[in-house]
Amino acid sequence: MSHPTLFFYPRPRVDIAEVPAAAHAGAVLLTGTIHATGLAPSLREALDPWTKPLAEHHASKVLLDLAMTLAIGGEHASDTDLLRCEPGLFGDVASAPTISRNLTTLAEDAPAVVEAISQARRIARERAWALAGDHSPVRRLSARNPLVIDLDATLINVHSEKEQAAPTFKRGFGYHPLCAFLDHGSEGTGEPLAIHLRPGNAGSNTAADHITITRQALAQLPAGLLSSGGRGSKKVLIRTDGAGGTKDFVKWLTGQRLAYSVGFTLPANTPDLLERIDEAKTWTPAYDTDTDGIRDGAWVAE
Numbered sequence: 313m314s315h316p317t318l319f320f321y322p323r324p325r326v327d328i329a330e331v332p333a334a335a336h337a338g339a340v341l342l343t344g345t346i347h348a349t350g351l352a353p354s355l356r357e358a359l360d361p362w363t364k365p366l367a368e369h370h371a372s373k374v375l376l377d378l379a380m381t382l383a384i385g386g387e388h389a390s391d392t393d394l395l396r397c398e399p400g401l402f403g404d405v406a407s408a409p410t411i412s413r414n415l416t417t418l419a420e421d422a423p424a425v426v427e428a429i430s431q432a433r434r435i436a437r438e439r440a441w442a443l444a445g446d447h448s449p450v451r452r453l454s455a456r457n458p459l460v461i462d463l464d465a466t467l468i469n470v471h472s473e474k475e476q477a478a479p480t481f482k483r484g485f486g487y488h489p490l491c492a493f494l495d496h497g498s499e500g501t502g503e504p505l506a507i508h509l510r511p512g513n514a515g516s517n518t519a520a521d522h523i524t525i526t527r528q529a530l531a532q533l534p535a536g537l538l539s540s541g542g543r544g545s546k547k548v549l550i551r552t553d554g555a556g557g558t559k560d561f562v563k564w565l566t567g568q569r570l571a572y573s574v575g576f577t578l579p580a581n582t583p584d585l586l587e588r589i590d591e592a593k594t595w596t597p598a599y600d601t602d603t604d605g606i607r608d609g610a611w612v613a614e
Contacts (some may be wrong), residue, residue, distance in 0.1 A: 320352045320373045321403050330552065336384050339419035343401065346376065348443060358428035362417055369406035374414045375429070377405050389415075430506075438534040449496065449503075450537060453544040459537075460495040461505065461529050463522060463552040467512070472592060478512040488514045490521050492529035495551070505529040519560035526550055526565075538585055546571045589613050 321343035346352050355372040363371045380402065381392050395402040406414070410511050418425045425552070441448045449459060470477050470486040477486050488510050493502035506528035508521060530538060530548070538545055550556075550565055554576030565572045579585075589595070598610035 320344060320376060321348070322400055324400055326584060335393065336401065336589060339380060339384050339401060342380060342383055345440075349436040349439045350374065351432065354432040354435045355429065358432040359418075359425070362421065362425060369404070369410055369414070371414050371418060372432075373403075374406050375418075377402065378411070380389045397429050422554075428608055430528070434532050434534075441555075449494065450534065455571070458549040459524070459533070460549050460551055462493045462495050462502070463490065463525060463529075463550065463556055464492045464493075465510075465514075465516060465555065476511045480512040481516065484512070486512045488512050488516075490514075490525045490596075492525050494529075505532040516555040517558050518557040519564070522552065522556050522558070522561045525566050526570075547570065549573060551575075 323343075324340060336468045339345055352372065355376065356370055359371040359375070376390065377395055379393055381394060383388075384394055386392065386394050390408050392405055392408070392411065396405040399405075401595065429469060441450060445451075453459060467480050467482060467484060468489065469480075469484045474486075479485055484514055488509065490508040490510060492507070494505055495502060506525055508525040508528065533548070537547070545571065549571040551573045552575075554574070556562075557574040562572065562574065575588040594613045595611045596613070598607045598612045600607045
């Protein structure tokens with residue numbers, strides 16, 4: 313039987329009596345999701361090695377509270393006051409010094425901590441997709457209807473020389489993380505799978521970074537979706553813009569047996585150039601370099 317303290321957040325009930333309204337009541341949707349997916353016990357187990365046995369505030373609760381603070385509009389660790397004033401919704405919240413000490417402890421072993429958190433997130437995601445039933449992203453999955461993982465980078469500007477902040481290619485200063493989101497189509501929203509933190513001067517078309525974020529994103533998918541050894545499936549399509557259109561990254565995707573789509577901008581006069589090509593004499597079938605066979609539906613002109 314699960315211990316009740318593993319759930320961290322109280323379960324408020326609806327009451328029609330004349331009582332004061334609770335601020336941030338919408339956050340109950342988030343605390344309820346944490347309960348339903350089992351994220352709290354999974355994260356608690358994952359971060360046990362970095363929490364002292366008699367600690368009043370577990371590292372997992374501290375991280376969940378920080379995420380909750382961001383969700384309801386906070387921007388800084390001190391904004392956890394937004395949670396602290398509603399114990400009926402958010403339970404006991406650590407003080408700012410305690411939060412700072414916890415973050416320092418986790419940062420000292422960052423790679424292992426990030427891996428532990430990622431594993432807890434994957435377990436919770438698998439549970440959420442199972443609860444979704446017919447609405448699960450993997451319910452009717454096929455090569456014709458694949459999971460689409462979008463890769464794209466973004467610039468985050470900062471106003472001081474924070475750790476690893478650097479000048480950006482747009483003459484700003486800050487960070488250049490590479491993100492992976494699962495596209496649920498027009499009837500859903502983007503589901504964050506992984507974010508690869510990078511300094512502001514990180515390259516846009518660095519193949520190694522695209523491979524890293526793709527590996528991290530694939531690791532978030534439910535067990536059994538990919539073949540043994542972590543190799544991919546044509547039921548998963550990696551989509552990226554021109555920054556991901558490097559030979560090394562595309563070669564890696566092909567070797568992993570993943571479907572992919574790489575988009576890039578053509579010159580404005582491309583239609584005019586195509587009209588000047590003699591269709592009967594210039595266009596020839598494209599060949600697959602691995603099998604020397606004709607690639608279906610692909611043609612080239614030189």
